[in-house]
Amino acid sequence: MSEALLQVEALHKRFPVAGRRGAMLHAVDEVSLVVDPGESVGLVGESGCGKSTLVRLLARLLDPSDGRIVFAGQELGEIRAGRFARTPQRASIQMVFQDPTDSLNPRFSAREAIAEPLRLLTGMSAAEIERRVDEVALQVGLPLALLPRYAHQLSGGQKARVGIARALAVKPRLLILDEPTAALDVSVQAVVLQLLAELRRDLGLSYLFVSHDLNVVRLLTDRVAVMYLGKIVETGPSEAVFRAPRHPYTQALVSAIPGQGPRIKLTGEVSSPIDPPAHVCRFHGRCPQGEDRCAREAPPLRRLGSREVACHFAA
Amino acid sequence: MNAETWKHIRHVLGENPVTLLAVTLFMLFVLMAVFGPALVPYDPLASNSAVALQPPSAAHWFGTDPLGRDIFSRTVVATRLDLGIAVSAVAASFLIGMPLGLAAGFFGGWWDRIITRLSDTIMAFPLFVLAMGIVAALGNTVGNIVLATAIINLPFYVRVARAEANVRRSAGWIEAARLSGNGDARILAVHLFPNALPPAMVQVSLNMGWAILNAAGLSFIGLGVRPPTPEWGILVAEGAQFIVSGEWWVSFFPGAVLMLAVFSFNLLGDALRDIFDPRRRT
Amino acid sequence: MTQPPLLEVRDFSLEFRTRGGTVRALEGIDLQLHKGEIVGLVGESGSGKSVLSYALLGISDRAARITGGSAVFGGMDLLTARESQLADLRGREISMIFQSPRTALNPIRRVGQQLQDVLRRHAAAPGPDLGKSLKERAVQALRDVAIADPERRLAAYPFEMSGGMCQRVMIALALACRPSLLIADEPTTGLDVTTQAAVMDLITGLARERHMATLFITHDLALAADYCDRIVVMHAGHAVECAPTKSLFAAPQHPYTARLMSSTPGERSTIASLEPVPGNLPDLRRDDLPACRFAERCERASKRCRSERPRLDGTAAHVVACWHPLREAAALKEPAHV
Numbered sequence: 018m019s020e021a022l023l024q025v026e027a028l029h030k031r032f033p034v035a036g037r038r039g040a041m042l043h044a045v046d047e048v049s050l051v052v053d054p055g056e057s058v059g060l061v062g063e064s065g066c067g068k069s070t071l072v073r074l075l076a077r078l079l080d081p082s083d084g085r086i087v088f089a090g091q092e093l094g095e096i097r098a099g100r101f102a103r104t105p106q107r108a109s110i111q112m113v114f115q116d117p118t119d120s121l122n123p124r125f126s127a128r129e130a131i132a133e134p135l136r137l138l139t140g141m142s143a144a145e146i147e148r149r150v151d152e153v154a155l156q157v158g159l160p161l162a163l164l165p166r167y168a169h170q171l172s173g174g175q176k177a178r179v180g181i182a183r184a185l186a187v188k189p190r191l192l193i194l195d196e197p198t199a200a201l202d203v204s205v206q207a208v209v210l211q212l213l214a215e216l217r218r219d220l221g222l223s224y225l226f227v228s229h230d231l232n233v234v235r236l237l238t239d240r241v242a243v244m245y246l247g248k249i250v251e252t253g254p255s256e257a258v259f260r261a262p263r264h265p266y267t268q269a270l271v272s273a274i275p276g277q278g279p280r281i282k283l284t285g286e287v288s289s290p291i292d293p294p295a296h297v298c299r300f301h302g303r304c305p306q307g308e309d310r311c312a313r314e315a316p317p318l319r320r321l322g323s324r325e326v327a328c329h330f331a332a
Numbered sequence: 333m334n335a336e337t338w339k340h341i342r343h344v345l346g347e348n349p350v351t352l353l354a355v356t357l358f359m360l361f362v363l364m365a366v367f368g369p370a371l372v373p374y375d376p377l378a379s380n381s382a383v384a385l386q387p388p389s390a391a392h393w394f395g396t397d398p399l400g401r402d403i404f405s406r407t408v409v410a411t412r413l414d415l416g417i418a419v420s421a422v423a424a425s426f427l428i429g430m431p432l433g434l435a436a437g438f439f440g441g442w443w444d445r446i447i448t449r450l451s452d453t454i455m456a457f458p459l460f461v462l463a464m465g466i467v468a469a470l471g472n473t474v475g476n477i478v479l480a481t482a483i484i485n486l487p488f489y490v491r492v493a494r495a496e497a498n499v500r501r502s503a504g505w506i507e508a509a510r511l512s513g514n515g516d517a518r519i520l521a522v523h524l525f526p527n528a529l530p531p532a533m534v535q536v537s538l539n540m541g542w543a544i545l546n547a548a549g550l551s552f553i554g555l556g557v558r559p560p561t562p563e564w565g566i567l568v569a570e571g572a573q574f575i576v577s578g579e580w581w582v583s584f585f586p587g588a589v590l591m592l593a594v595f596s597f598n599l600l601g602d603a604l605r606d607i608f609d610p611r612r613r614t
Numbered sequence: 615m616t617q618p619p620l621l622e623v624r625d626f627s628l629e630f631r632t633r634g635g636t637v638r639a640l641e642g643i644d645l646q647l648h649k650g651e652i653v654g655l656v657g658e659s660g661s662g663k664s665v666l667s668y669a670l671l672g673i674s675d676r677a678a679r680i681t682g683g684s685a686v687f688g689g690m691d692l693l694t695a696r697e698s699q700l701a702d703l704r705g706r707e708i709s710m711i712f713q714s715p716r717t718a719l720n721p722i723r724r725v726g727q728q729l730q731d732v733l734r735r736h737a738a739a740p741g742p743d744l745g746k747s748l749k750e751r752a753v754q755a756l757r758d759v760a761i762a763d764p765e766r767r768l769a770a771y772p773f774e775m776s777g778g779m780c781q782r783v784m785i786a787l788a789l790a791c792r793p794s795l796l797i798a799d800e801p802t803t804g805l806d807v808t809t810q811a812a813v814m815d816l817i818t819g820l821a822r823e824r825h826m827a828t829l830f831i832t833h834d835l836a837l838a839a840d841y842c843d844r845i846v847v848m849h850a851g852h853a854v855e856c857a858p859t860k861s862l863f864a865a866p867q868h869p870y871t872a873r874l875m876s877s878t879p880g881e882r883s884t885i886a887s888l889e890p891v892p893g894n895l896p897d898l899r900r901d902d903l904p905a906c907r908f909a910e911r912c913e914r915a916s917k918r919c920r921s922e923r924p925r926l927d928g929t930a931a932h933v934v935a936c937w938h939p940l941r942e943a944a945a946l947k948e949p950a951h952v
């Protein structure tokens with residue numbers, strides 16, 4: 018049995034709430050996740066579900082409050098985020114950001130942006146770095162003539178490619194993609210998605226693909242995890258989860274995709290992520306299937322064959 | 333600077349005639365400061381009672397002062413001193429204030445609290461009061477005037493840098509910089525600082541104008557630079573008592589040049605910002 | 615259509631004078647909107663859809679120059695109307711909602727005050743609310759957009775409200791005076807899928823209830839399909855196809871429309887089945903733009919496409935601007951929309 022590339026165990030992240038002493042916002046609550054080498058795992062959920070926080074924990078930009086992050090057998094959670102930039106593992110986990118404009122320093126040219134991680138994280142000489150930048154630019158379909166340009170001189174699709182090239186330059190093993198095509202036009206999105214699929218095949222990468230666009234996640238991932246208010250409520254093979262969602266929230270999410278037919282309307286207020294009561298299901302109050310039991314006993318994430326579901330009523 | 337930067341600068345200058353005016357005046361003052369003393373017709377310190385208090389003429393463009401010294405020469409030579417004081421003070425403010433502000437905005441927490449309190453405390457002091465305090469404690473020298481001016485201007489840079497750092501610290505490219513292996517210090521120096529430059533440049537220019545006025549004002553009341561050293565404030569002071577008796581030129585010309593200097597620096601701020609801000613490049 | 619259109623745009627062309635050249639943002643746009651109709655204006659960024667809507671309201675960028683055509687609304691040509699006439703129209707007869715609700719609301723004025731500003735400006739607007747006080751009408755406007763506890767919300771500032779609620783307030787502001795035409799410029803872009811559905815339900819519900827014509831601008835073809843009666847597809851400043859939704863999806867005629875559909879991930883898509891649109895949007899500053907601006911990206915292009923601009927043509931319902939549409943045979947006939 019091959020070792021999992023990334024193993025997340027009972028990860029927690031709590032933020033103190035400004036202005037309220039002692040109150041804590043549970044952004045990520047007891048999340049466990051596994052990514053195998055070469056696997057592409059999707060992470061879906063709506064704004065406020067904690068997926069952005071989760072990926073920043075995994076990319077080691079934030080420190081967890083509790084729990085373990087084990088990457089290629091090494092415990093990464095112990096190293097403080099501030100110091101992680103200078104450890105050898107920094108190059109193994111890289112990230113592609115949502116807004117290509119926002120993720121490029123306006124004062125750096127494309128070449129400088131791609132070269133920077135090489136300069137800081139590898140011992141390559143200047144000539145080797147230049148060759149590597151050219152190599153990875155071609156890999157992502159970025160014409161070499163565009164490399165001297167600045168961010169504001171590049172189109173959305175070109176900026177996206179620069180972001181991908183920068184992440185791939187140091188040959189990571191795990192690539193975290195945080196809504197990489199959300200800010201792109203549909204036709205550009207298609208090209209970038211095909212590029213990402215091709216790169217994974219050619220380079221044997223693992224992906225952690227975060228998106229709120231379920232159709233896109235379905236295309237690019239083998240497995241998917243659905244998050245709600247900091248907790249994982251369902252996992253399973255992507256196709257199966259979208260075709261036959263088991264958790265009521267996933268069902269509502271899938272039904273809201275345009276063209277999916279009758280929409281399950283969610284009523285009621287979203288529960289607060291601040292000091293949530295531990296014994297109440299987070300989805301209770303909005304759930305079309307809620308019962309008293311849901312307010313007394315929070316459902317654990319149960320394994321059902323190849324799936325995991327956190328709901329009392331899932332069969 | 334590469335070809336594209338020059339093209340951009342030429343474009344910025346061409347777009348707005350006021351900008352061109354400001355830059356031209358600025359260059360003029362710089363030239364005056366550098367080459368003035370070598371080119372003036374008369375020795376600024378040479379007195380000649382025979383020609384005392386002469387109105388402007390072909391021989392003396394700005395007239396002469398009560399000691400017969402040529403006002404034109406004195407005014408031009410004063411440029412070096414005034415500009416020198418202003419540049420030193422502003423440079424000191426910039427070099428100390430920017431890093432403090434960046435740290436305050438980027439790290440937040442205790443850094444922010446302490447630095448902001450410091451900045452607020454300084455802002456509470458009017459310049460002249462602070463200058464007099466420093467002079468009383470440390471002595472009446474030009475160096476101490478520079479120190480006082482530098483301290484007074486510190487909060488401007490702290491605020492500008494803090495605002496920029498605060499806004500940008502959650503930007504995607506800061507996170508990307510961390511992923512690329514940048515530690516905090518490097519992020520501040522290499523990533524944040526250049527992006528905080530455009531608004532800081534405007535501040536620098538405005539400060540220069542203000543600093544010149546300060547230096548002149550302090551000299552006017554007798555702090556810092558003392559006669560017979562030519563300095564715009566002193567020149568104006570020397571001429572102040574003659575305005576009523578009709579010898580207007582003694583104060584007027586130095587005052588006008590002073591005003592023009594401050595004016596051009598203020599206009600320059602906008603031009604600098606246009607040049608430095610990469611988003612305004614086509 | 616038996617009634618005359620509420621808004622009729624004919625041969626509308628607009629350009630921008632910029633430092634880098636003249637951008638021919640819109641060319642020969644033909645568009646019609648009937649009372650009570652929900653029309654989707656679909657196109658990618660740079661297609662000119664927002665430019666078109668801003669021009670209709672007279673709020674284009676300063677560098678914009680109208681170079682031809684007309685946009686007749688209620689007997690008046692919006693493109694040649696005086697600013698005072700347009701100001702009377704905005705908010706009262708034609709309203710617009712924007713993508714980012716927080717930037718559309720004044721951060722230092724209470725919600726109730728902003729609503730009353732609009733109501734006061736168009737005080738004489740006829741309708742069932744005449745006679746009620748401004749405050750009552752403001753409360754009603756909030757209630758219409760399903761904001762709970764509207765009396766209390768009147769005193770709130772925008773920063774005290776969530777993004778979703780700000781959006782509802784923006785919609786309330788737009789609809790307060792019961793306009794007959796609403797332009798919605800990407801109101802749900804960036805929203806979660808469930809919030810998007812809720813907002814679209816709200817807007818289209820109100821539109822149907824009030825028999826209000828709606829021009830819904832989006833880049834999301836699937837979303838337009840779910841909510842619009844008719845769809846107009848735009849590409850690089852041209853209106854290239856216009857058809858009732860069912861007809862458009864059953865048989866898209868313009869190659870661009872077909873490619874848009876095939877590049878959008880759907881239920882049955884695979885990575886391999888996605889067919890992106892080849893090439894890039896042409897630079898609209900060029901002097902040598904082909905007459906049909908899709909010609910350089912189209913595998914069906916011929917010499918005629920480069921030299922002669924195709925006009926919208928076809929049956930009354932489904933029209934396409936293409937010399938070589940995908941079904942050269944007659945397009946489907948659709949019953950007239952009521």
